[in-house]
Structures are given as C-alpha cells and as structure tokens.
Amino acid sequence: MELDISEVSKVYRGGKRALGGVTLRLGPGVLGLLGPNGAGKSSLMRIIATITRPSDGTVRWDGEDVVARPDRLRRVLGYLPQEFGVYPNLTAAEFLSYLAAVKGLSAQSARARIDELLELVNLTDVGKRPLGKFSGGMRQRVGIAQALLNDPELLIVDEPTAGLDPEERVRFRNLLGDLAAHRVVILSTHIVSDVEATADDIAIMAQGRLLRRGTPEHLLGMVDGYVWETMIPSAELIEFRERHVVSRAVRTPDGIRVRVLAPEPPTIDAVNVPPDLEDAYLNVVRGVNQATAARAEFTREAP
Numbered sequence: 001m002e003l004d005i006s007e008v009s010k011v012y013r014g015g016k017r018a019l020g021g022v023t024l025r026l027g028p029g030v031l032g033l034l035g036p037n038g039a040g041k042s043s044l045m046r047i048i049a050t051i052t053r054p055s056d057g058t059v060r061w062d063g064e065d066v067v068a069r070p071d072r073l074r075r076v077l078g079y080l081p082q083e084f085g086v087y088p089n090l091t092a093a094e095f096l097s098y099l100a101a102v103k104g105l106s107a108q109s110a111r112a113r114i115d116e117l118l119e120l121v122n123l124t125d126v127g128k129r130p131l132g133k134f135s136g137g138m139r140q141r142v143g144i145a146q147a148l149l150n151d152p153e154l155l156i157v158d159e160p161t162a163g164l165d166p167e168e169r170v171r172f173r174n175l176l177g178d179l180a181a182h183r184v185v186i187l188s189t190h191i192v193s194d195v196e197a198t199a200d201d202i203a204i205m206a207q208g209r210l211l212r213r214g215t216p217e218h219l220l221g222m223v224d225g226y227v228w229e230t231m232i233p234s235a236e237l238i239e240f241r242e243r244h245v246v247s248r249a250v251r252t253p254d255g256i257r258v259r260v261l262a263p264e265p266p267t268i269d270a271v272n273v274p275p276d277l278e279d280a281y282l283n284v285v286r287g288v289n290q291a292t293a294a295r296a297e298f299t300r301e302a303p
C-alpha cells in the first residue's frame with residue numbers, strides 16, 4: 001500500500017492555480033494534512049480520489065498511474081468529501097445499502113457490513129430513522145460509514161469533524177486511529193486538534209504548496225524555545241498583536257494571557273513555555289504571507 005504523489009499541479013478553468021507542484025509519498029498510518037482554507041487540500045483530495053484530474057504531475061497507487069487507470073484505486077478507496085449529501089427520505093440503512101450496490105457489493109455481504117458499520121459509528125439505534133431527521137454530526141457519521149463500506153485500503157476524509165460536537169469529535173478521532181493500522185488514511189483539516197490526537201505524520205500546506213512534513217515531535221522541535229507566555233492589559237491587545245505573532249490570547253480576571261512566537265522574550269516577565277502543535281502550525285503558515293526576514297519561520301533545523 002503506497003500512494004505516491006509527484007509534482008501535482010492544478011489550475012482550474014479561469015486560471016485559478018490551486019496546487020503548484022505537490023510531492024508526497026505515503027504508506028499505512030494517518031497523514032494529517034493541515035492547511036488554512038483555500039490551501040488546496042480539497043483539490044488534492046479530489047485528485048487522489050480520481051474525481052478531478054491534475055493539470056500536471058502524477059499520482060500512483062502501488063506503482064500504477066491512477067489518472068490513466070483509475071479503476072484499481074477506486075476499488076480500494078473510501079472517500080468522505082467535504083460536502084457530503086444524503087437523501088433525506090432514506091434511512092441510514094437504506095442509504096448505505098444503496099451506496100453498497102453502487103459500489104458493487106453483493107446484497108448479502110452488504111447487509112452484514114452495514115450492521116457492523118452502523119455499530120462502529122454508533123448509529124445502530126437510529127438506523128431506521130430518515131436521514132432528514134439526523135443532526136449534522138449523525139449525518140457525518142453516516143458519511144464515515146459509507147466511506148468504509150468496501151473496507152478501503154486508502155481512506156480519505158476531508159474536513160470530517162465540521163459540524164461534530166466535542167464528544168463526537170473525540171469519538172471520531174479514536175475511530176480514525178483504530179482504522180489506520182492496516183490502511184493509508186489521509187485526514188485533511190484546518191483544525192490542529194483534529195490531527196494532534198490521531199496523526200503521527202503531518203503535512204502542512206498553504207497556497208497550493210506543501211510547506212512542511214514531519215512527525216509532531218519534529219514540528220514541535222522547530223519552535224522549541226520560541227514560545228512565550230505573558231500577561232498584558234486588555235486594552236493593549238490590538239497593539240500587541242501588531243507587534244508580535246500571537247498564537248493565543250486568553251482573558252483572565254487579571255488581564256489577557258498571550259502566547260507569543262518570538263526569538264526573544266516579548267516582555268520582561270515573559271516565561272518560556274513548551275510549544276504545542278498550534279504554535280508549530282502557526283509558525284509554518286504565517287511565514288507564507290510575510291516577506292520580511294524578521295517574520296520568517298523559525299527553525300532549529302539545519303537549513
């Protein structure tokens with residue numbers, strides 16, 4: 001199981017360049033693909049899922065070109081697109097049976113698989129209710145179940161936790177982790193905490209380019225020593241933000257506790273704190289729009 005993405009570009013009709021030469025190779029496990037809105041994540045996911053063609057470059061699954069010969073990949077693919085629509089009058093079980101038929105599963109094996117999947121995504125009790133009456137989170141879980149119908153080797157989930165409540169989010173992350181042992185999973189999101197718990201491999205994209213790839217430890221190591229916390233009066237926050245890279249600001253009864261990315265302490269009493277993944281992500285993506293060296297990405301790596 002190997003997905004090999006090489007120099008993939010995408011220019012949409014009208015000239016919008018969504019991807020500018022992305023190269024990534026991945027095997028079993030969860031890859032967390034992080035990037036702000038518009039980074040090109042969905043475009044890349046659609047290309048891998050063989051829904052969109054790249055303008056340039058190649059995608060290979062186990063050595064086979066998926067643009068020229070998409071069928072082999074499609075058989076082993078599970079895909080939860082960002083916008084996942086359901087038929088409101090069908091029940092979850094009916095909807096999954098319909099999709100199973102589309103995917104070519106026999107009626108008998110589909111029935112057993114659907115029961116198993118409804119259990120897995122915790123929808124067994126409501127399997128006979130029309131989807132129109134489902135909450136956003138429940139619908140999303142149906143989406144996950146449909147992506148797993150064919151027990152895929154390659155599972156792509158695009159912004160899967162949108163609309164999930166915090167409890168559902170945690171359940172979903174655990175589920176993804178469990179699924180990753182024997183398949184290639186790509187989890188595309190702009191929410192850092194989604195990948196924090198599940199991915200041991202993280203790729204960060206912005207403006208159609210892959211900026212960084214590494215383990216969480218690797219990304220954290222890049223900002224180790226550059227993260228500070230300090231208290232400032234509420235009235236100074238706007239001005240403070242103009243002068244510093246603020247990764248978080250939390251109101252407290254004593255003022256605002258700000259978290260800052262900087263090579264030197266931003267105030268006299270600032271305390272150096274261990275970085276988290278939000279800091280590491282901000283450090284990578286903020287550099288993209290900043291031309292000046294002073295604002296360039298920090299790194300403790302050799303160039």
Ligand SMILES: Nc1ncnc2c1ncn2[C@@H]1O[C@H](COP(=O)(O)OP(=O)(O)OP(=O)(O)O)[C@@H](O)[C@H]1O
Pocket residue numbers: 012013014016017018035036037038039040041042043044082159190
């Ligand atoms: N079909 C399309 N035609 C023209 N431009 C498009 C099309 N699809 C996406 N784009 C543009 O390409 C860029 C990348 O979009 P894409 O959806 O791949 O990013 P993303 O990282 O998934 O962001 P989001 O989470 O907001 O969807 C954006 O500027 C978007 O407006």
